[in-house]
Structure formats: C-alpha cells, structure tokens
Amino acid sequence: MSDVVKNLTAEEVEKQANFEKLANVIDLYSGKEGCLIQVLHAAQEIFGYLPYEVQKFVADNMGFSVSYVSSVSSFYSFFSTTPKTKHDVKVCLGTACYVRGGSALIEKLQELLGIGVGEATADNLFSIHVTRCVGACGLAPVVVVDDDVHKQVKPGDLAGILDQYRGE
C-alpha cells in the first residue's frame, strides 16, 4: 500500500518538475515573437506528448486560449496527444522510399507487430508510423526506429531490426 502511495508521489513530483521545466522554457521565449510552436516542441520533448493539461498550461502561460493552442498543435503532424511508446517505428513513404518498396514494409510491420499504422503494441514497446521523407532518399527504402535510420530495408529484414530494440 505504502509503495503505491510512494509511486504516485514520485510520479507527481516528476510531473511538477516537468511543468517547472516547461515554465522556464516559456520564460526563455517570453521576449520573442511567435514562439508557440517552439514551446510546443519543448513541451513534447519534456512530457513525451502533448496531453490536454500540457496544452492548457502552455495556453495559460502564453496568453492564448487552449482551443487556439490545440488548433496549432493539431495542425502539425509532429505533435502527438497520445503517449509515446518505448520505440517509434517510422516507415518512410517519401517518393523515393515509395518507389523502392516502402509500402511493402508497412504491410510486413503490421503483420509482425499485429497493429495498424498509428497504433501501439499492447506492451507499449512499439508503434508504427508513416513519415514523409526523412531526407535519406539515397538509402531508400528506410525505416527509422527512434533516431536510428535503417537503410535499404527489405521486408525480410524487419524482424531482425525489431529484435535489436526488444532487448533494451
């Protein structure tokens, strides 16, 4: 019982610390014009995603309505309102990757992980995303896991690539 209480407290402490960090970021930008997107990047970096309370915090501290903040954040595909999985698997479907077989990779990944695009595995380890050109067209088709670019991937390589991240 006491463990549970402790855990909760730790979580809350972390959250508090995160909001303080975010407040500092907002302070840092306070002298500059039009920094909402930069602040949202920082917020997503800190919290991993942009849930309602984070967007509300940004709105309150930057003098916007929360509806305005979400209208901006929901415009950009980079911002997410769902928690991140441990590993993001992004399949590039830029032109070069598409021409070189990117869509087959998506199909295979979905089969391997048993989830659709934009979904997360039950253990919250992997999620599949489609991305539009990471500028690695010379290596097409590419799969980006977290920040690692895997080049010239064939459907058969995917199981091995995923395994590299399972052990971590």
Place this chain on the structure above:
Amino acid sequence: MSKVNITINGKPYEAEAGKTILEVARENNIYIPTLCYLEGVNQYGGCRLCMVEVETNGRPMRNLQAACMIKISDGMSIKTNTERVRKARKVNLELLLSCHPKDCLSCPRSLDCELQTLSRRLNVTEPRFEGEMKDLPVEISTVMTRDMSKCVNCRRCVAMCNKIQKIGVLNAQKRGFKTVIQPSFGMNIADTDCTNCGQCISVCPVGALRETDAIDPVVKAIEDPNKYTIVQVAPAVRVAIGEPFGMPSGSVATGKMVTALKALNFDEVFDVNFGADLTIMEEGTEFLQRAKAALTGGEAVLPMMTSCSPGWIKFIEHRYPELLPNLSSCKSPHMMQGALVKTYYAEKLGKDPKDIYLVSVMPCTAKKFEIARPEMNENGVPDVDAVLTTRELANMIKQAGIDFVNLPDSEFDPPMGISTGAADIFGVTGGVMEAALRTVYELVTGRELPCENLHVAPLGDSTQIKTASLTFENVLPEYKFLEGFTANVAVTSGFDGAAQVMEMVKAGKAFHFIEVMGCPGGCIVGGGQPRGVKAEKWAARKAGIYAIDEGKQLRKSHENPAIKAIYEEYLGQPCGHKSHEILHTHYTARGKYNELI
C-alpha cells in the same frame, strides 16, 4: 482617399484606392458570389467562390483571383462573369456540396441557407464529385446545436469567437480534409468557457450552428390543458421580429408581435420591459446603497456592474471571478419578472406555480443557459420554463401559418405589460446605464436628469468603450452623502471591450458604475436575433428602440404605475427583504476554463 480608375466587365468605374474588388463590385451592384466572406467580420479567402479574372497593367494574372482579398489598383481590369469564372465558381461550389449532407428538406436552415441560395444562383443541377463526407455526431447542449457534418469551413464563427469576441473557444482543429471547427480536444462546447453569446450562430451560413430549438416543448405546453402559458418578450425583439417577414430592419412591430403571440394561444402576453423597470428600481437602489456605504466610511464594493446579460455573467465567472462581488446581485429583467410570475402572480391567479409555464422570447441564446442555472427557481419551480430566440419565434409564427405583416396591433396584458421608455432602451448598449441614471438622478436630486432628451451622451454610441461623469448637486436631504459626488460610469459591449474595462478596473481606474452587454452593440445585435451582420441593420434596430422610448409618455422606470403598485402590494421596498428573496441572485466562480476532460 485617392481615387483609382478600373474597369469591370469592360465598363469604367472610379473607386477609392484600398478597397477590394468585391467591395467595389457590390457598391456598383455587380454580383459576385461569396460564402466565407462577411463584411467587418471575416475576410478569409477560403471558399474560392468569389473568383474573378484580373488584368493589371494590361497583363492578365495567371490564375483567377479572390475578389474578397484583392485590392483594386489603377488600371485594373476585372471580369466577373466569363465562362472560365462561372465554371470555376460552380466546380468549387459543387465540391463544397459534395461533402455537405443533402437533407436540405429537413434542415432547419432550409430556405434560409446561404449554401442553398448559392446552389440555385450558380445553377447547380446535379450532385457531382461524390465521395467521403464528414461524419461527425450532432452535439446538442442547452444552448447550442452543433452539426459539424454541415460545416463548410468558412471560419466566420472562428473569426467571431476569436477576433470579435476574443473568447477563443471555437477554432479550426486538425488540418486538410479533416479540419473541424470545435473546441480543443473535441470537447462539448457546454464544457468549455463558451459564454453562450451565440454570435457564432448568427454568422453561420448553413445549418451547422444553431440554437437548440425550444419550439417543441413550448408548443406542447400550450397544448397542455393543465398548463397556463405566459409569454414575455424582451425589448430588442420587437425591432427585429419583422425582418424574417420581409419588414425593414428597425420596424417597430410590437403590436403585431403581441397579436401573433396571442394567436399562438399563449394565455397571457407580458412585456419584459416591466421587468426592466423593476430592475432599475432594484439596481438603482443597490447602487445608492453601495455608494452610501462607500461615502460614509462603510464597506462597499465599487464599481458596481450590471448583471442583465447572461453571456457577460458567464464571461466574468470564467475570466474575472475575483470581480464577482462587483456584479449587481439583481437577476436579469426576465428572471425577475419570472420570479414574480411564479410567486406573486401565481397567487393572484390562484394557481399552483407548477402549472404556469413561462416562456421568454429573447434576442439572446445565453438566456437558455441562464434559465437552467440551479439558483434560478422559487422553491424548486423554475423562474422561466423556456427561452425562444427571436429567430425561433419567427419560425413558430411561420409554422402556425400566421400572416404576420398584415396582423392588427394588440396591447400587452397588464400588469406586467406596462412599461416606460427607460425599459425599452435596455436593448441597446448604454441603455441600462441611461435608464438607471434617469431614475437615480431624479431620486437623489428630485430633478430630472439634465441631459438633452434624457440621453446621456456618449453612452449610446457605437464605440467600444464609453465613459461619462455625472455630478450630484443640491441633493435631497436623505441623500446628503452624495452632495458634490461625481459618479464615473463606463459602458461597453462585446467581450473584447469587457475584458479591457475589467483590466482598467483591476488597474484601479475609478469607475463607480459599469454597464456590460455581451454582444457588440447590445441586445439588438444579440446572438438570437435574425441573421445578417450589417452595420445599417443594427443602426436601424437601434433607431427603432430609441423611437419607442422617445414616443412614450413615461420614460423613467420609477414613474411606472404598475411598478409602484407591485411594491406597495407585494414587494415592499426596492432591495427590501422580499426583493432579496426572489429578485436577487448570486454567482459562481468557474475558473478560466470550465473544460472538463
């Protein structure tokens, strides 16, 4: 302003530099279709229906241009009616229609829908480009019904909510085909800090935003033999109700309206003006009490702020909860009158208040929220049972097949049908303040308010924030504490102005009495009034209101004989014990966002 020469469809025109093609075309009665554009509210360039061919310096511009966005320049040549133009407009309209439901026949906006009108005008004869549509659930709250599957993304409501009212509840969320106009995180609008002002509704060109219809329950109550139905009408309704029937804006249609309401089988027809006069007695007295306390070393919260506008009340509850003690504790006029109907008048009728069904006809959507506030009842019986907007009343009259324009006039029923000119001007920005000053000044000094025609300039102007000062001299003995006192008053309408005035108050600006109305211009421009945003229309409605006031014998609330009678007979004195019990209320601090997630 310098003039430039342009040609439209080959004909030369001289026009003011800086105007848009659309403005010049409209001035010269040249038709260019528009959907997203709304004068003074939204210049967005999104719908692409106002496309025209443009040539500058003898060189045709490569693409068609949006007439609402492009400013004229000297030598510009514009074609508004070529095959290329007509085709492009029509295809864009057909694209809009391809994701718009085709249930026009059962849409409340049928025959009053800008999209429908455009379809006819641009000669759309068959459904084309069919494909995926927006499939979004209809959201119904106490005040508003939002059917976003009908939204055409014109963003007029967004402009209204963000640019004009500066509330910022409605915004475009997501992007591209998935763009949807809604509060953050898809929340129900009732769970947000929306003030229910309804200005979004009044600019929506289609059936996407509308008030939640109360006609059905009202008709049911009328038909119910066990219900005694009373209807009461707000001051601003009478100068706008004629519009949906083709009467010019500002036509004073009080008599026809009363006849129509009787024809709709309401048992009695009252005038909320009565409640307005009552409000002045209560609010004026409250002000004098606060002023006395302040000037004689007691504790008093000043400036006092008016409390008639339910949109304004919700606004201050969200944004400035620390200023709630400044709000007058008076209920709004129709709520006061409702409380009296359900107590005093029920007794008089010998009826159980539960059997009285009271309907308010209002220029306002926020009133629908106001009657549902938990504190607005007498021993569990709601003060008011239903609110119909001016638009709904017009619909109801049409549905009943009543030939409104040719109706004879009738009078309101006594006793709550008797009112003074001071009550009429409640419908216009500055009116409540002026009405209060007419009474307060005379009570204090025994003399009439020393203003030309009893109008306190500049409080009735259309500017956003107006201030005036009034000094009390040679006061009656019982008001000695006011001798030489100068009251500073401020009047504003619209939430942008309200926020500015609240900031002034917080910064210590020495106001004593402030009037705020939630809609820019006051109730005549309320969110429940007939649609069509036009400065001339508003000016006409305002002129109508002032004409009624100036045409009345009695123009000060304290002169109303019915008011005098009810104090003698029932209430005792203004702000007395009985008044406090039924005519006054309290407020709820809501925090900046009411958003529940």
Place this chain on the structure above:
Amino acid sequence: MIIKNVQDLKLVADRYNAEFGKYEHTVYVCGGGGCISSKCQATKDFVESYIKELGLTDKVNVVFTGCMGTCAMGPVVLIEPERIYYVHVTPERAKDIIDRQVVKGEVIEEYTFFDANLQKHIPCIDDIPFFAEQVQIVLNKCGKIPFDSIEAYIAKGGFTAEAKAFGMTQEQIVDEVTKSGLRGRGGAGFPTGIKWSAGMKAPGENKCIVCNADEGDPGAFMDRSAIEGDPFCLIEGMTIGGYAIGAHNGYVYCRAEYPVAVERFNKAAEIAREWGLLGKNILGSGFDFDIELRIGAGAFVCGEETALMSSIEGQRGEPRQKPPFPFESGLFGYPTIINNVETYYNIAEIINKGADWFASYGVGRSKGTKVFALAGDVINTGIVEVPMGMPLRKLIFEIGGGIVDGKKFKAAQIGGPSGGCITEKNLDTSVDYESLTSLGAIMGSGGLIVMSEDTCMVDTARFFMQFIQDESCGKCTPCRIGTKRMLEILERIVAGNGTLEDLDTLEELSHVIKDTAMCGLGQTAPNPVLSTISNFRDEYEAHIVDKSCPAHVCSALAKYYIDPEKCRGCTLCARNCPVQCISGKVKEPHVIDQSKCIKCGACQANCKFGAVIKK
C-alpha cells in the same frame, strides 16, 4: 577570437592552412546524412583511435566532413593527397585502408568506387564520372571541410565575400546578384536579384530575411546536405542578403525531420556569434545581424512562403493571400525576403567571383548550377551539382549510372508533388527552368526520382495525390475537397473500378484547382496527375478498360497464374487458398479459377517452387 576585418580572416586562414600542411595524409570521413545512417560515426571513431594507436597523429589528419554525394555507398572515405575514394568503409575496412593505403601507399581497389556503367572499380575520385561531370558552386565546401570548423571554412575563403560585400553599397550587391541571373532554387525560379531589389526598396526600419529550409518535397535532400555539410555558408549568404536589403533579423525555418541539420546550424551560429560574425558591427562594418532558427513541426505546406511565415509566427501553417507579397508585408508584418537554402549558397561565390563568372555556367535564362537529389531506381543515388542545361539523359545515365538491376527507364519525376514526369522521348531535354516547364514538369527544389519499368504511373499519381491530400492545410475549397475527390477517383482506377469519364473529371478538377487554389501547393497539386495522364494515358486506359496494371503494381488488378512447367502438383497452394479456387490433381499442374480468385497472394507465398506468377 573576434574577427574584425579582412586581415583577421587572412590570419585565421594562414594559421589553419599552416597547421593543415603539417600532415602527410588526410583521411576525410563523410558525416553526411546517408553515411550517418550507415554508421560512419563508428568508422570515424575507429580511424581516430587506430591512428593514435599507430602513433601517426602527427602525420595523419582525420576530418569529419559533410556529405560527399554518394549516399548509398556509405560510409565513404577519401584519402588525400592520393585522392582515393573508398566506399562502404566499415571499421574493418578502415583498418585495411590505414594499414595499406595510408601507411604503405597501396591502393585497395576492391574497396573503391565501382562504376556500374564501366563495370570496374575507379580508385581516384577525379576519374569517377559521378564526380567528374559535376560543377560545384553550392557544394564547393560541402564534404571537403569539417562541418563544424569556422577556421576551416575561413581557410577555404569563407567570409571573404561578406567582407567584400560590406565594402559595396546595397545597390551594388543587388545589381551583382541580378546580373548573375541567379533564380530562386526553391521551385518557382523567381529572379533573386529582382526579389532583393524589392526588399531593399521596401520602406521600413525593421525587415526580415528568411531562409526556407523546409525541404518538404519527398525525395529531396539537397538542402539538408548543404546545411549539415557547410552551415557557415548559409550564415554568410544570409548575412550578405540581410545587408543588401537592410534586414537585421534573419530566420532559418527548418523542418523538424532534420534534427542533425538543426543541431549543426545552431552550433555554427553560436560559433559565428563567438567570432563576431553574427551580432553587432560585423567585420567592423557597422552592420548588425543575427539569425534565429525556428523548427517546423511536420507540415509540407509550410514550404510555401506565406504558410512558412504563419508557422514561424507560431500559427497554423495556413497560407495567406498574395498580394500583399512578403516584401510588402511579411513576417510579423515587416517587409520580408524569403529564399531557399540553395539560393543562399550561391551568394558568396557570386560576390567573390562576380556575376559574369556565375552566368558563364548554365543556358538561356537559367544560370549557374543546380543541385539534385538523385533517388529511386537509379544506381548512384545521392547528391549531385551540375551546370544548368545538362541533358537529363546524362544526369541519369552517366552521373547516375543508369537504372538498377538492368531494368528499363520509364520516367523521371522531377519537382515532387508539384512537378511532373519526363519520359524516354524527352530524355535529351536540357535541365533548365523553361525546358522543364514546357514539358509539364518543374525544376522544383531538385528532387529527381528515377522510375524503372516496374513503376505504375497511375499508382504514382495516386501516391502524390495521397501526399497532397494528407498535407493540404484545408484553408481553401479546391485544395481541401478537390484533391480529396481526385484521390478517390485515382483510388477507384487503381482498384479497377474506374471509368473513362473519370479521366475527364480528373482533368476538369485539375484545371479548376490550378486556377483557384490559394497557394502554390494547391495550384500545382494536380501536376503529377496531368503529367501522367498526358504521358501515360495508355496506362490509365489499361487500368480502366482492360482492368490490368501493366507494371503489375496495383494489387487489385494483379492476376495469379500457375506455371505448369514449374508446378509439381504438391497441392500446397490449393490447401492454402481461402476461397478454394485452385484445382488440380496431386502431382499434376494446378490451375487458378480467375473468376473466384480474390488476389490474396496466399498461393504465391506458399509455393515452394516459384510456380505461382503474378502478372
């Protein structure tokens, strides 16, 4: 230190060159985007530690550079002074290269660049056609210096153009740029000098100069390579531009997908500030200028200049109606000049070497060079810079080395989602703004995707329309709904449910969208469809009339057959067929009933003899 004038620049250059001259060998390890993905960091770390281990640190210099160009062959390493170019250099290979090439001077041919056309290894970089045919103005330092060293940049002549520019009047700079014939490298090709002139003449104390680094065209990565490989050149180009138009605030808008570029640029800007090359009174000129980088957040439309400004201002990336043009009222309402990354990379060279020198490259109204990102079914994928006017055939077949796997060339898609395709019959077209436009393509930012016979052009059009549809901001009707309807029609066609009237509807919608959309993204959105319809109408008709996909890409139209020669009659296919449409006796060839087949592909996946063919 703070650089105050040209003498200081020379001092730094001399010192750096003297230091550099001490070494007998230099090992250049490519740290470009492609090589990073190929784990070049490990190679570089190994080389450094191995050189140390061998005690050669005084003799061998290791330089971590920006992109060298051959992105598919990473990690790549160049050894100087021999100029031997090694590819796929793993740490193991690196050890051999140091042991044999660096220490003994022995070329390891099998590790060097393999030219697919000539079918042989070519050790010296100067002999490799991929490099030999290029003319590098934009990329003249990229891949040749450490990307994070301002001294190296200065030693290669960096910031001398800026110093020279400060000695010129604003008009002189604008004139020089105008005379050079430089046109915007971002897509539309508007003359840079004319744009700058408008910016210079615009009234106002506060002006902005912006670099569009939102390289959103899928298939393009030139700007990324330039910024990652030579960030100081962007700072110099923007500073000159800022001085010319009278702007003190510079913004770089970089897409969030390029974290390395963001990091390297920010680092470079920080160094430039420390050295007095950004900030107050730069090079003693009295001119103040600084640059702030703002990161996008994943919206293709933000590459459109008015949407880009909205995004820098922290708003939804929705375009604004032009006019007013940015030079009249742009970022935060100030007069603003926006240029693409590559455009700025030309500026220093134009100022240093003169407009005439620059204009000596190129053809007609297209002067200088163009950087292309070669990708798709081409052998040498990567970054190349060629003079304007080079025939496409040469670009694809000589520099690019031709088509992979000996396949036939089908089309080159140029200009991305706003562009079009060039077919075999137009391969000898000169690559310049006017010629490409006349073929229904555009120069675009420089993404060049080569497509082999295995590409379905209808599916490609569908791909681009899907892209545009996903990226449309939704502001205007034709783009928001029109592209959706076009996509739906294309989806019907690739699924075999199209009609010939659909082609007319596609063309009708295309023309209205082009004519009425608010911004450049919308106005060019139908280009890939129009271009494929005009060049490959037969492929569309095959999908619609014959219900077949000639390239065998569209799975709904594919048919599965069993090759009776290869079929052993094992029955595995029949047992796995979910609709039991495969019949045949054991040990006899099986047959698929086409009328029942649902094209799931289970038979092919299960056949152990490769007897099931999809066509």
